[in-house]
Amino acid sequence: MTNARLPTIFISHGGGPWPYIPEMKAQFSKTAKWLSDLPSTLPMKPKAILSISGHWETDEFMVSAATEPPMVYDYSGFPEHTYRIKYAAPGSPALAARVQELLTAAGIKNGSDPKRGFDHGTFVPLVMMYPEAEIPVVSMSIKRNYDPMDHIKLGEALKPLRDEGILIIGSGLSYHNMRGFGSPTAAGVSQLFGRWLGETIAIPDVAERSKALLAWEKAPAARHAHPQEDHLIPLMAVAGAAGNDLGKTVFVDHVFGVDMASYEFG
Numbered sequence: 315m316t317n318a319r320l321p322t323i324f325i326s327h328g329g330g331p332w333p334y335i336p337e338m339k340a341q342f343s344k345t346a347k348w349l350s351d352l353p354s355t356l357p358m359k360p361k362a363i364l365s366i367s368g369h370w371e372t373d374e375f376m377v378s379a380a381t382e383p384p385m386v387y388d389y390s391g392f393p394e395h396t397y398r399i400k401y402a403a404p405g406s407p408a409l410a411a412r413v414q415e416l417l418t419a420a421g422i423k424n425g426s427d428p429k430r431g432f433d434h435g436t437f438v439p440l441v442m443m444y445p446e447a448e449i450p451v452v453s454m455s456i457k458r459n460y461d462p463m464d465h466i467k468l469g470e471a472l473k474p475l476r477d478e479g480i481l482i483i484g485s486g487l488s489y490h491n492m493r494g495f496g497s498p499t500a501a502g503v504s505q506l507f508g509r510w511l512g513e514t515i516a517i518p519d520v521a522e523r524s525k526a527l528l529a530w531e532k533a534p535a536a537r538h539a540h541p542q543e544d545h546l547i548p549l550m551a552v553a554g555a556a557g558n559d560l561g562k563t564v565f566v567d568h569v570f571g572v573d574m575a576s577y578e579f580g
Contacts, residue, residue: 318357318358319357319476319477319580320356320357320358320360320476320479320480320481320482320580321356321476321481321559321578321579321580322469322476322482322483322484322552322553322555322556322559322578322579322580323352323481323482323483323484323552323564323576323577323578323579324483324484324485324486324548324549324552324576324577324578325349325439325483325484325485325486325576326345326486326487326488326489326567326574326575326576327434327435327438327439327485327486327487328342328345328438328487328567328569328574329342329569329570330389330392330396330434331389331392331396331399331434331438332438333346333438333441333442334395334396334399335392335393335396341569341570342567342569344567345442345565345567345569345574346442348565348567348576349439349442349443350442350443352443353443353444356481358479359449360449360479360480360481361449361450361478361479361480362406362409362449362450362451362452362479362480362481363440363444363449363450363451363452363480363481363482363483364409364413364452364454364472364475364480364481364482364483365432365435365436365440365451365452365453365454365483365485366454366455366456366468366482366483366484366485366548366551366552367433367435367436367453367454367455367456367485367486367548368435368456368485368486368487368490368544368545368546368547368548369386369388369433369434369435369436369485369544370430370433370435370453370454370455370456371455371456371457371458371544372425372455372456372457372458373457373458374423374424374425374457375417375422375423375424375425375454375455375456375457375468376424376425376426376427376430376454376455377410377413377414377424377425377426377427377452377453377454377455378405378410378426378427378428378429378430378431378452378453378454379405379407379410379411379426379427379428379452380405380407380427380428380429380430380431381404381405381407382404382405383403383404383405383430383431383432383451383453384429384431384432385399385400385401385431385432385437386430386431386432386433386434387434388433388434389434399437401432401437401440401441401447402447403432403440403444403447403448403449403450403451404450404451405450405451405452406450406451406452409450409452409480410426410452411426412475412478413452413454413472413475414426416471416472416474416475417468417471417472419471420467420470420471422467422468422471430453431453432451432453433453435485435486436451436453436485438485439483439485454551456544456547456548456551460542460543460544460547462527462528462530462547462550463528465547465548465550465551465554466524466527466528466550466551466553466554467554468550468551468554469482469550469551469552469553469554469555469556470554470555470557471554472551472554472555473554473555473556473557475555476555476580482551482552482555483552484548484549484550484551484552485548486544486545486546486547486548486549487545487546487574488504488507488508488511488539488546488573488574488575488576488577489503489504489507489508489539489540489572489573489574490539490540490542490544490545490546491503491538491539491540491541493541494538494539494572495570495571495572496570496571497571499538500571500572501568501571501572501573502535503535503538503539503572504539504572504573504574505573506534506535506539507533507534507535507536507538507539507540508539508563508566508573508575510533510534510536511533511549511563511575511577512561512562512563512575512577514526514527514530514533514561515527515549515553515556515560515561515562515577515579516560516561516562518560520557520558523553523561524553524554527549527550527553530543530546549577552577552579553579555579556579556580559579559580560579560580561577561578561579562577562578562579563575563576563577564576564577564578
């Protein structure tokens with residue numbers, strides 16, 4: 315056990331492999347600085363990182379047990395060199411086994427994938443946070459049923475990791491409507507829904523917070539912000555792992571005409 319409990323963080327990871335494209339990195343300059351500064355705000359250097367990415371969907375929760383995770387180039391239409399980039403952080407079969415132990419103890423079906431690598435929901439924020447790639451990273455999937463309760467329970471089961479030096483990150487976007495980017499209403503939608511998220515995760519009563527998150531579709535502009543909720547669901551896991559810790563909005567960038575917010579618990 316460590317003496318410090320790490321927070322749980324939901325990161326709006328931005329578009330594609332932006333850190334590797336100069337013009338895009340300039341657009342995301344504020345996000346780049348926030349991510350680069352983020353490690354200095356933590357109470358300790360993580361022993362390992364568990365990344366729950368909206369870009370890995372499975373029928374049941376899966377964890378990557380790869381020792382040397384490969385890259386998953388899960389984007390299209392970007393410059394050729396972005397299909398050769400490498401974030402060379404090691405995996406951690408030991409952490410993967412610990413995750414499975416916690417999920418099994420909580421009665422949550424799970425499995426491991428010995429070959430799963432880093433998708434851009436994982437390597438994009440981490441290359442800015444830890445460019446040396448020396449901290450072990452384990453990837454975790456979301457369930458493709460997108461059930462908020464399943465993911466809150468996932469987070470609750472993973473909560474002990476925070477006292478074991480593991481940083482739990484949920485990677486997605488607070489606004490993810492591919493057809494909406496650039497539309498006249500997109501900015502207002504992203505701000506309205508992002509504000510609701512920030513207020514909701516700050517509810518002190520955990521049961522009330524969870525109840526509100528479960529009913530997220532009733533939130534202002536919810537389905538305009540997330541026609542499909544793959545990029546929102548990682549937040550549910552992060553909230554579950556937060557326990558009694560309050561959430562707060564820690565960063566907002568305005569890119570592609572919308573607000574992209576990131577949230578932290580603890």
